[in-house]
Amino acid sequence: MNLTEHFTLEEFTASQTAARLGINNTPDPEALANLHNTAAGMELVRTFLGGVPVKISSGYRCLALNAAVGSRTTSQHVTGCACDFTAPEYGTPEHIVRDLMASDVPYDQLIFEFGTWVHISFSPQNRRQALTIDHDGTRAFA
Numbered sequence: 001m002n003l004t005e006h007f008t009l010e011e012f013t014a015s016q017t018a019a020r021l022g023i024n025n026t027p028d029p030e031a032l033a034n035l036h037n038t039a040a041g042m043e044l045v046r047t048f049l050g051g052v053p054v055k056i057s058s059g060y061r062c063l064a065l066n067a068a069v070g071s072r073t074t075s076q077h078v079t080g081c082a083c084d085f086t087a088p089e090y091g092t093p094e095h096i097v098r099d100l101m102a103s104d105v106p107y108d109q110l111i112f113e114f115g116t117w118v119h120i121s122f123s124p125q126n127r128r129q130a131l132t133i134d135h136d137g138t139r140a141f142a
């Protein structure tokens with residue numbers, strides 16, 4: 001099922017952990033509505049990145065899956081408002097965060113996570129907060 005022109009529901013719900021543990025990661029209607037908004041935000045990101053392929057590594061996570069990957073229950077992944085992605089044809093995750101920060105793409109939180117991927121969330125009141133999270137903790141992205 002396509003959420004938007006370039007993003008499918010499957011991309012936002014697929015999880016190797018869910019498959020391995022037999023967790024049903026099907027979103028409820030509220031999360032599905034949020035996923036439509038998240039995919040729409042990711043279309044803006046994709047366009048900003050010049051239309052390169054964007055690989056979603058984690059999108060929606062039901063509470064059981066979210067707990068299984070060691071994330072907090074307050075994670076925006078649980079509500080379908082966040083996703084983690086890379087776009088290697090554009091550049092490194094750090095490069096992407098730096099450029100998105102300077103763009104006019106709306107986002108709630110933009111996080112350079114563990115040196116490896118970009119976490120982005122979208123909400124009705126986008127805060128445009130950019131952070132780095134790694135084994136040293138959480139801090140403003142700089």
Ligand SMILES: [Zn+2]
Pocket residue numbers: 058077082083084119120
């Ligand atoms: Zn994330």
